[in-house]
Amino acid sequence: MSEPRIRKLDEDVVNKIAAGEVIQRPANAIKEMLENSLDASSSFIQVSVKAGGLKLIQIQDNGCGIQKDDMPLLCERFTTSKLEKFEDLSNMLTYGFRGEALASITHVAHVLVTTRTADSKCAYKAAYRDGKIVAANPGQAAEARPCAGNHGTLISVEDLFYNMPSRKKALKSPSEEYSRIADVCYTQRWSSCDTEEAWGSYG
Numbered sequence: 001m002s003e004p005r006i007r008k009l010d011e012d013v014v015n016k017i018a019a020g021e022v023i024q025r026p027a028n029a030i031k032e033m034l035e036n037s038l039d040a041s042s043s044f045i046q047v048s049v050k051a052g053g054l055k056l057i058q059i060q061d062n063g064c065g066i067q068k069d070d071m072p073l074l075c076e077r078f079t080t081s082k083l084e085k086f087e088d089l090s091n092m093l094t095y096g097f098r099g100e101a102l103a104s105i106t107h108v109a110h111v112l113v114t115t116r117t118a119d120s121k122c123a124y125k126a127a128y129r130d131g132k133i134v135a136a137n138p139g140q141a142a143e144a145r146p147c148a149g150n151h152g153t154l155i156s157v158e159d160l161f162y163n164m165p166s167r168k169k170a171l172k173s174p175s176e177e178y179s180r181i182a183d184v185c186y187t188q189r190w191s192s193c194d195t196e197e198a199w200g201s202y203g
Contacts, residue, residue: 015107023104025171027180032101035161036116052177054160062152065117068124071144075128077103103131109160114136115153123149
């Protein structure tokens with residue numbers, strides 16, 4: 001039998017492996033998105049989940065929002081507004097800085113982002129798959145489109161782990177996943193006493 005050869009993994013395989021390390025279950029995804037909301041100076045965050053977060057996760061905040069021109073980069077790996085050079089790490093005041101969380105989620109779920117900054121006349125909506133902005137509907141351009149929306153950001157994550165059946169099968173029941181999500185929301189509420197949070201489950 002011949003010796004196995006060393007080969008470079010396909011980029012899609014690498015991204016899915018990385019996503020599985022960062023986002024192990026719905027509660028991990030929610031924790032990462034809650035921290036993003038807190039870093040955006042939100043004073044109110046609402047969390048909604050369906051089927052323990054496997055069918056739907058929605059995080060809505062009233063933070064600073066995302067500039068329309070930044071939306072194409074939003075879900076690419078290692079893109080961040082929190083860090084420019086290595087030396088900045090010594091003065092970090094944010095929860096996260098690597099720019100991996102949203103990117104990882106887009107490799108294992110369908111993501112829709114609606115956001116509006118304080119100086120914008122409207123909100124903008126964009127869909128993401130595999131770290132890239134994509135057309136929200138057939139026939140549309142892969143770009144952020146104007147829409148109605150409140151100041152801040154709404155992130156919808158649908159069908160978490162739809163393309164990783166083994167990971168999805170390994171998860172607990174929706175009620176158990178919901179309990180883990182509740183723990184995350186409870187912890188965040190106490191760690192950021194100036195932020196009001198609302199959360200619930202349905203479906």
